[in-house]
Amino acid sequence: MATLARLQARSTFLAHQYYFRNSAVDVFRKKEYDAAVKIQSWFRGCRIRAYLRYLHRVATVIQKCWRGYLGRQHYQLIVKLEFCTMKMNLYNAMAVRIQKRWRGYRIRKYCFNYFYLKEYLKAVSETNDAIREALEEFAEMKEREEKKADLEREEKKRDYQARKMHYLLSTKQIPGIYNSPFRKDPDPWELRLQKAKPLISQRPKVKQKRGVNISNRLACTSARSLPQSEILPPIDRKQCQGPFRDITEVLEQRYKPLEPTLWMAEPINELKMAREELRKQEWMRNINDNMFLPFSSYHKNKKYIPLMHSSSKYGPNSYGSQHFRDENPKKWICDKKFKFHEDRNVCLTYSLLYPHCLEQHLAKERKKERKKERKRKEKRKKERRKRFPNCITII
Amino acid sequence: MVAELATRPQNIETLQNAGVMSLLRPLLLDVVPTIQQTAALALGRLANYNGDLAEAVVKGDILPQLVYSLAEQNRFYKKAAAFVLRAVGKHSPQLAQAIVDCGALDTLVICLEDFDPGVKEAAAWALGYIARHNAELSQAVVDAGAVPLLVLCIQEPEIALKRIAASALSDISKHSPELAQTVVDVGAIAHLAQMILNPDSKLKRQVLSALSQIAKHSVDLAEMVVEAEIFPVVLTCLKDKDDYVKKNASTLIREIAKHTPELSQLIVNTGGVAAVTDCIGSCKGNIRLPGIMMLGYVAAHSENLAMAVIVSKAVPQLSVCLSEEPEDHIKAAAAWALGQIGRHTPEHARAVAVTNTLPVLLSLYMSTESSEDLQTKSKKAIKSILQKCTYLPALEPFLYDAPPNILKHVVGQFSKVLPHDSKARRLFVTSGGLKKVQEIKAGPGSLLQEYINSINSCYPEEIVSKFFPGVQVFVSFMTA
Numbered sequence: 001m002a003t004l005a006r007l008q009a010r011s012t013f014l015a016h017q018y019y020f021r022n023s024a025v026d027v028f029r030k031k032e033y034d035a036a037v038k039i040q041s042w043f044r045g046c047r048i049r050a051y052l053r054y055l056h057r058v059a060t061v062i063q064k065c066w067r068g069y070l071g072r073q074h075y076q077l078i079v080k081l082e083f084c085t086m087k088m089n090l091y092n093a094m095a096v097r098i099q100k101r102w103r104g105y106r107i108r109k110y111c112f113n114y115f116y117l118k119e120y121l122k123a124v125s126e127t128n129d130a131i132r133e134a135l136e137e138f139a140e141m142k143e144r145e146e147k148k149a150d151l152e153r154e155e156k157k158r159d160y161q162a163r164k165m166h167y168l169l170s171t172k173q174i175p176g177i178y179n180s181p182f183r184k185d186p187d188p189w190e191l192r193l194q195k196a197k198p199l200i201s202q203r204p205k206v207k208q209k210r211g212v213n214i215s216n217r218l219a220c221t222s223a224r225s226l227p228q229s230e231i232l233p234p235i236d237r238k239q240c241q242g243p244f245r246d247i248t249e250v251l252e253q254r255y256k257p258l259e260p261t262l263w264m265a266e267p268i269n270e271l272k273m274a275r276e277e278l279r280k281q282e283w284m285r286n287i288n289d290n291m292f293l294p295f296s297s298y299h300k301n302k303k304y305i306p307l308m309h310s311s312s313k314y315g316p317n318s319y320g321s322q323h324f325r326d327e328n329p330k331k332w333i334c335d336k337k338f339k340f341h342e343d344r345n346v347c348l349t350y351s352l353l354y355p356h357c358l359e360q361h362l363a364k365e366r367k368k369e370r371k372k373e374r375k376r377k378e379k380r381k382k383e384r385r386k387r388f389p390n391c392i393t394i395i
Numbered sequence: 396m397v398a399e400l401a402t403r404p405q406n407i408e409t410l411q412n413a414g415v416m417s418l419l420r421p422l423l424l425d426v427v428p429t430i431q432q433t434a435a436l437a438l439g440r441l442a443n444y445n446g447d448l449a450e451a452v453v454k455g456d457i458l459p460q461l462v463y464s465l466a467e468q469n470r471f472y473k474k475a476a477a478f479v480l481r482a483v484g485k486h487s488p489q490l491a492q493a494i495v496d497c498g499a500l501d502t503l504v505i506c507l508e509d510f511d512p513g514v515k516e517a518a519a520w521a522l523g524y525i526a527r528h529n530a531e532l533s534q535a536v537v538d539a540g541a542v543p544l545l546v547l548c549i550q551e552p553e554i555a556l557k558r559i560a561a562s563a564l565s566d567i568s569k570h571s572p573e574l575a576q577t578v579v580d581v582g583a584i585a586h587l588a589q590m591i592l593n594p595d596s597k598l599k600r601q602v603l604s605a606l607s608q609i610a611k612h613s614v615d616l617a618e619m620v621v622e623a624e625i626f627p628v629v630l631t632c633l634k635d636k637d638d639y640v641k642k643n644a645s646t647l648i649r650e651i652a653k654h655t656p657e658l659s660q661l662i663v664n665t666g667g668v669a670a671v672t673d674c675i676g677s678c679k680g681n682i683r684l685p686g687i688m689m690l691g692y693v694a695a696h697s698e699n700l701a702m703a704v705i706v707s708k709a710v711p712q713l714s715v716c717l718s719e720e721p722e723d724h725i726k727a728a729a730a731w732a733l734g735q736i737g738r739h740t741p742e743h744a745r746a747v748a749v750t751n752t753l754p755v756l757l758s759l760y761m762s763t764e765s766s767e768d769l770q771t772k773s774k775k776a777i778k779s780i781l782q783k784c785t786y787l788p789a790l791e792p793f794l795y796d797a798p799p800n801i802l803k804h805v806v807g808q809f810s811k812v813l814p815h816d817s818k819a820r821r822l823f824v825t826s827g828g829l830k831k832v833q834e835i836k837a838g839p840g841s842l843l844q845e846y847i848n849s850i851n852s853c854y855p856e857e858i859v860s861k862f863f864p865g866v867q868v869f870v871s872f873m874t875a
Contacts, residue, residue, distance in 0.1 A: 117699060124663055124703045131630060131666030132673060139634045 162192040163199035420457055423464075428472065435461070435475035443482035449490055452483055458497045465502040470511045477506060477517035481524050488528035495525065495532060500539035507544040512553045519548055519556070523563030530570035537567060537577050546581045549590070557590065558598050565605035572612035579609060579619055588623035596637035603632060603643035611650040617658060621651060626662065630670040641674050642682045649689035656696035663700060668693065668707040675712055684725055687716060691732030698739035705736060705746045714752040717759075727769040730756055734776025741785045748789035753777065757796060777801060785812050787819055794831045803843050806832065810846040813853050820853055829854070 007014075108114065170176030170190065178187035267273065283289075422434035438457065442449040452458070461476045468476075480499055484491040494500075499521075506518035522541050526533040541563075548560035564583055568575040583605075590602045606625070610617040625647075632644040648667055652659045662668070668690070675686040690709050694701040704710075710733070717729040733756070737747035747753075759765050760773040781804045784790060793805040809832070813820050823829055832850055837843035 117702070120699070121702060121706045124666075124668075125706045127664065127666040128669030128707050131627065131669050135630060135634045135670060135673065138631050142634075142636070 158192065159196060160199070162189070162196040166193060166196055166198040169193045417455070420455055420460075423457065423460055428469065431464075431468070432471045432475050435472060435479055439475060439478035439482045441482075442479060443485075446486035446490070449483040449486050452479070453490055453493045458483070458494060458499065462497050462499045462502050465499075466505065470509065470514045473506055473509065473514045474511075474517045477503065477514070477521045481517065481521035484521060485524040485527075488532065491525045491528050491532050495535050500525075500535060500541070504539045504541050504544060507541060507548065512551060512556050515548055515551070516553075516556045516559050519545060519559045519563045523559065523566045526563065527566040530574065533567045533570050533574050537574060542567065542578055542583075543581050546583045546586060549583070549586050554593075554595050554598055557593075558595075558601050561587065561590070561598065561601035561605050565601060565608050568605065569608035569611075572616065575609045575612050575616055579616060584609065584620055584623045588620075588625050591625060591628050591632060596635060596640050599632060599635065599640045600637070600643050603629075603640065603647050607643060607647035607650045610647065614654045614658075617651045617654050620647075621658065621661065626665045626667065630665070630667060633670045633674040638678055638682045641678055642685060645671055645674060645686040645689060649685045649692060652689050653692040656700065659693045659696050659700055663693065663703045668704055668709060672707055672709045672712050675716065680720070680722070681725070683716060683720070684728055687713065687725065687728045687732050691728065691735045694732065695735040698743065701736050701739050701743050705743065710736060710747055710752075711750050714750045714755065717752060718755055723766045723769045726759065727766070727772045730759065730769065730773040730776045734772070734779050737776070738779035738783065741783050744780050744782075744784040745786040747780055748784050748786045751789070753780065753784075753789055754792055754796075757793065757801070761796075761798070774801075778804060781805060781808060784808060787812060787822070791826060791828055794828055799843075802835065803846070806835070806843060806846040806850070810849040813850055824854070824858065829858070 168176050168178065170179040170186075175181055176190060176193070178190035178193065180187075419434050419438055422430055423438075425431055425434070438452060442452045458480075461479055465473055465476045480494055480503065484494050503518045503522055506514050507522075509515055509518075522536050522545070526536040545560045545563055545567075549557055549564070551557065551560075564578055564587075568578045587602050587606055590598060593599060593602075606620055610620040629644055629647060632640055635641055635644075648662060648671060652662050652667075671686045671689055675683050675690075690704055690713065694704045713729050713733055713736075717726055717733070720726050720729070733747055733752055737744045756773045756777050760770055760777060765773070778801070781790075781793075781801070785808065787809070790805055790808060793801065797805060809823070809828075813823060829850070832847055835843065835847060837847060
C-alpha cells in the first residue's frame with residue numbers, strides 16, 4: 001500500500017511529469033514539426049527544382065533543335081538569295097561590259113567617227129588645194145590670154161602706124177630716119193615699114209551735116225528712113241574712089257587662056273577609053289580570037305558560099321538554134337531535127353584566117369557533092385531501069 | 396537739137412526753165428516720124444536726169460500717148476518710147492505705178508516680141524526698172540506675161556540684150572518666193588547657168604545676181620539652182636578680174652549655203668570654202684562682205700563644217716579682215732563669223748584663239764568708236780568662244796584687260812582647266828596669273844568668288860597665302 005500511496009503521491013508528480021514530458025515534447029513538437037516541414041519542403045523544393053531543371057533542359061533541347069531547324073531554313077534561303085544575287089551581279093557585270101563595248105563602238109562608228117572625220121577633213125583640204133591650183137591655173141590662163149590679146153592689139157596698132165608712115169621708108173639714095181648710117185642694124189621700125197603695105201589715105205569727105213543724130217543711136221543702118229540733108233556733092237571732078245589696078249594687068253587676067261589642071265585636062269571617061277585602047281592593042285596582037293576561058297567550069301561548079309548571116313531563108317540564125325531547141329516541146333516547129341541549108345556558110349574572114357580549115361571544109365563539101373551526085377546518078381539509073389528495063393546503059 | 400542738148404546734164408536745168416516740156420508734147424504728135432522720135436528721145440533724157448522732170452512727164456499726160464503709139468510705130472519710135480518709160484519708172488514706185496496704170500505693161504510685153512534686138516533691149520530695161528521697186532509692181536510685170544519672153548531674150552545672141560534680160564529677171568525674182576518660183580517655172584535657171592561660162596563680165600554680174608536672188612528665198616529654190624550644176628563653175632567666177640563678178644558669185648554661194656547643212660556640205664565638198672577664202676584675200680572693202688558671211692553661215696550649221704572651214708585656212712584670213720577693214724559693218728560680219736566658227740568645241744575655240752584674234756575682238760568691244768552692232772557682235776563672239784576655250788596662253792591677257800562680265804567667264808574657264816593640268820598650273824603662277832586672280836575683288840557667294848576659290852584650292856596653302864600682303868613664304872614647288 002505504500003507503493004500505492006507513493007505511487008499516488010507520485011501520480012500527480014507523474015501526471016505532471018507525464019504532462020511535462022509530453023508537453024516538453026509539445027514544446028519541441030512545433031519546432032520539430034516546423035523543422036520537419038522545412039526539411040520536407042526544402043527537399044520537395046529540391047526535387048521539384050531538379051524536375052524543373054530537367055524539364056528546362058528538355059525544353060531547351062527541343063527548342064534548340066527547332067531553332068536550329070528554322071535557322072538552317074533561313075540560312076538556306078539566304079544562301080539562295082545570295083547566290084541569285086551573285087549570279088545576277090555577274091550577269092549584269094557582263095552585260096555592262098558588252099553594252100560598254102557596244103556603246104563605244106556605236107558612237108565611234110555611227111555618231112562620231114573620228115577617223116572618218118579626219119579622212120573627211122583631209123579630203124576637204126585636198127579638194128581645196130586642188131581647187132586652188134585649178135583656179136590659179138585658170139587665172140593664169142586668163143592673164144595669158146589677155147596679154148596675148150593685148151600684144152595682138154599692140155601689133156595691129158603698130159602695123160597700122162607702119163602702114164600710115166610708109167613714106168618714111170628708106171630708099172637706095174636716101175636712108176630713112178629709122179635707118180641711120182651710124183647704126184649697125186636698122187631700127188625695127190625700118191623692118192616693119194619694109195613689110196607694111198602702103199595705106200593710101202582717103203580724101204577727106206565733105207562732112208554731111210545731118211539734121212538728126214538719131215542714126216548714131218539706133219541700130220538701123222539703112223539711111224532710107226531718115227531724110228538726108230540737102231547738100232549736093234561738089235562740082236569739081238573727083239578721082240574715082242578706091243585703088244585701081246593697072247588696066248593691062250586686068251585685061252591679061254580677064255582674057256587669060258584656060259590652063260586646066262591635069263585632072264581637068266583629061267576627059268571624064270578617060271579610064272574607060274584607056275581600057276578600050278588597051279583591048280584594041282591586044283586584039284591587034286592576038287593570033288586567036290577565041291577567048292581563053294580561065295577555069296570557068298570550076299567557077300560554075302563552085303558553089304556560092306554566102307555569109308553566115310545571110311545563109312538561112314528566114315534571116316540570121318540566132319545562136320542556139322543550131323544545137324539547142326526550146327525546152328517547151330509545144331514551141332517546136334517540127335519534130336524532126338533541124339537540117340541546115342545545103343550550102344554551108346563559111347565566113348569570108350574565117351576562111352582567110354584559117355585557110356587550112358577552109359580547105360578541109362571545101363574538101364568535105366566536094367566529097368559530099370560527089371556523094372550526092374553518085375546518088376543522083378544511081379537514082380536515075382534505077383528510074384531508067386524501071387522505065388526501060390531492057391536497055392543497056394552506056395555510061 | 397533738144398535731144399542733143401539734153402545729153403548734158405548742165406543744160407537740162409536751163410531747158411527746164413525754158414519750159415521745154417510743154418513744147419515737146421505736141422511734137423510727139425507730129426506727122427514726121429523723125430520729129431516724133433527725137434521728141435521722145437529728148438523726153439527720155441530729161442526724165443532720166445531727175446525725178447521731178449519725170450513727174451512732170453507723168454503729169455503732162457504724155458504717157459498714154461506714148462503707150463498708144465508704142466503699139467503702132469516703127470522700131471526707132473518704140474525704142475525711144477521705151478527709153479522714156481524706163482527713165483520715168485526708175486525714180487520711184489509711184490511713178491512706176493503710174494506707168495503701170497496707163498497700161499504700158501502690155502505694150503512693153505508686145506515690144507519684147509519684136510524682131511529688133513534694140514527694141515527688145517529697151518522694153519526689157521523698162522520692165523526691169525519697173526519691177527525693181529516693190530513686189531506688187533513685179534507681180535504686175537509677171538502678170539503681163541513678161542517672164543517667158545524675157546527668158547527667150549536671154550537666149551538671144553546679142554550680149555547687151557542678154558545682160559538686160561538677166562538683170563530684169565533678177566529684179567523680178569528678188570522680192571518674194573512666189574515670184575522667184577514663177578521665174579524658175581519658165582526654165583530660166585538652165586539658161587542662166589549656161590551663161591555663167593560666158594566671158595563677158597557685165598553679163599556674168601547680172602546672171603550671178605539673178606541666180607542669187609532666186610536662191611535666197613527657200614531651200615527648194617536653192618536646191619534647184621544647185622541642180623543646174625553651177626558648182627564648180629561658179630568658183631572660176633570667184634577668180635574673175637571684175638570685182639562685182641566676185642561679189643555676186645560670193646553672194647550666190649552665200650545664199651545657197653545659208654539654208655541647210657546639206658547644201659553647205661555640198662559647197663565644202665566641191666572646195667568652195669577655199670575658193671571663197673582666196674577671194675576674200677584678194678579683194679577689199681564691201682566686196683569681201685558676202686564671202687565673210689558665207690564662211691559664217693557654213694560654220695554655223697555644225698561643228699564638222701566649222702572644222703572644215705578651219706582646215707581651209709579661213710581663220711587667219713578672217714582675223715586679217717577684222718583688223719584691216721575700216722568699215723564697221725564688215726568688221727561686225729567678221730566678228731560674227733569668227734564667233735560661229737569658235738563656239739562649237741574646245742578644238743575650234745583653240746583654232747580661233749591661236750591666231751590672236753581674241754584681243755582684237757576685245758578691243759573692238761571695248762572701244763567707244765565702234766557702232767552698237769559691232770559691239771554686240773564682238774561681245775557675243777567673245778562670249779561664245781570663251782565658253783569653250785581651254786587654250787590658256789590666249790586667255791591670260793584677258794585677266795588683265797577684260798571688263799567684269801567677261802572676266803567672270805575667263806576665270807571660270809581657268810577654274811575648269813587648272814585642276815587637271817599640272818603644267819598649266821605651274822605656268823599660271825610663273826606668269827603672274829595667280830597673283831592677278833587674287834587681286835580680283837568679287838562679292839562673296841558670287842560665281843566669280845566660287846571660281847577664285849576653286850583656283851586657289853588647286854594650289855598648296857603657302858603659295859596662295861604668299862600673294863596675300865604681309866606673308867612671305869618660300870615657294871619650293873607647286874605641283875600637288
